[in-house]
């Protein structure tokens with residue numbers, strides 16, 4: 001893990017690109033190039049860096065995303081409760097930090113260990129299965145966490161999943177569990193695929209994913225999938241439970257498959273001993289696992305701790321360490337990103353780690369290549385951290401070179417291209433940045449990336465418009481700017497005449513573009529512009545601050561005025577960097593911006609909330625006695641407040657704890673309502 005801001009910036013860039021790359025691979029061809037664990041490790045590293053350096057968080061940060069978009073052919077259904085993901089810990093230190101954060105949030109002392117339920121982290125695919133009056137009603141994949149794919153027919157073919165619950169099952173019960181192949185059954189499946197001359201699956205996880213997402217459920221039925229239920233989702237009032245362990249016991253009593261191999265741990269040493277025990281048995285277990293999951297056993301505490309980003313604060317995945325392999329670096333290619341940064345990518349002699357074929361890895365930037373003295377032709381060590389993201393850890397040959405500097409046959413150093421490989425423009429290196437950029441914002445590679453971003457799930461989520469289609473439409477001259485996407489209907493007939501497009505798919509595409517066009521929320525619009533440093537969260541902050549597209553348009557066209565600049569800087573979550581990025585964007589793309597505004601129907605963004613502090617600005621100061629700062633903020637936000645960082649005339653309430661300091665004096669001078677911690681709690685209640 002890198003440790004200073006400069007390196008962090010580089011690493012965040014690298015990680016973002018890698019994650020984007022894997023998302024694309026997964027989304028476009030349903031074949032993950034990376035296993036879940038390695039992928040998680042990349043995201044975990046990114047998240048840790050973003051937490052440490054919030055200002056460096058990128059516009060399109062992958063840490064705001066979970067999972068992949070639903071497959072187009074399955075109908076999409078919204079989860080009754082979001083399906084969360086898990087934060088990862090790789091070391092005992094990170095685990096201790098997880099514990100400390102919970103203690104801090106709950107204002108408990110350091111020596112109060114809260115019992116944790118340790119489960120095995122099965123490397124499969126999560127599913128939500130809904131039972132109504134004990135009868136299997138419907139089942140969904142996780143999808144993006146909010147919306148999943150309807151896989152009811154497929155789930156019903158899995159023998160270990162009951163169609164009818166037994167025992168004292170509640171009226172409504174949603175269970176969440178992992179669908180997977182046992183190692184033996186996976187080997188058998190691959191054997192029979194090979195016998196039929198068909199393509200084999202690279203991992204048991206991919207096989208489970210491929211089998212479950214079969215449009216023809218009879219194929220799913222022919223494969224022996226298994227399931228372990230690990231928690232509940234939506235549930236009716238007639239279900240009462242004591243704690244996490246009790247939930248699992250109850251699920252089992254309803255006839256659901258639950259993994260018996262788990263342990264309720266009441267101390268850190270017990271927990272770590274269980275981790276070691278399972279790690280030692282990993283190879284001999286009948287199924288693949290990629291780590292452990294620790295969950296707070298106490299349900300009331302889970303409730304209080306709640307969720308941060310897409311992770312519960314009360315659970316964590318403890319991953320197994322990385323596996324390393326050596327292979328040859330065949331070539332270094334250059335990828336041009338949305339904002340013009342040039343990323344070197346290692347093209348590797350394919351090698352398998354844990355059954356996953358690895359043939360590419362990001363080299364991040366030129367500095368990284370120089371620092372590790374990586375040269376084409378070198379034997380390099382690669383690893384998938386926590387089994388997931390492939391990285392080049394070192395060059396074996398670089399070490400030989402360092403020891404024998406006069407050695408003949410020295411390989412040539414990699415020369416980073418002086419010109420953009422896509423448009424030929426001379427590249428620039430911005431001061432304080434590791435990235436080398438193509439300054440031509442009309443560079444075809446940047447245009448394509450910008451379009452991919454605009455149609456992506458977190459932005460406009462336009463179905464049927466992936467990289468392939470975009471490339472084709474650009475080639476055909478239908479798309480020359482982002483706004484042209486919303487004028488594609490003009491080329492409807494020509495699209496129909498292209499190979500691979502039928503009436504139905506073209507209608508669907510036109511329909512989804514049209515739906516988007518008429519129903520864009522302001523925050524999605526801001527995010528979709530693809531401005532640097534504006535991720536989904538910052539886009540929301542900006543959206544709420546401007547509220548309407550008219551306000552935003554007026555302000556952004558007058559960014560030379562101090563008041564408009566100050567406005568942005570004062571928005572929670574924004575900074576000079578965001579302001580500069582917007583200025584840069586408007587400097588180059590003002591006409592595109594206006595074109596988009598004109599072609600879209602952009603809905604205002606207004607905080608509608610009936611909470612006790614709806615629409616109010618709150619600031620906390622001094623030491624709170626009953627609540628930690630974090631919990632107080634979460635509670636206030638739930639009650640509709642936005643938390644601000646400084647005292648100004650716009651502040652509605654200042655909540656004061658012990659030893660408040662200057663903020664109190666300032667707020668009193670401005671006649672702002674002062675609340676004690678108790679008054680704040682009473683108001684909430």
Ligand code: IVH
Nearest residue numbers: 084085086119120121122126178230293312
């Ligand atoms: S708990 C809020 N328990 O790991 C709790 N997840 O990286 C969310 N997984 O999406 C998950 N075994 O697909 C949980 N015993 C277990 C698990 C488990 C495997 C998967 C699950 C989840 C992913 C998170």
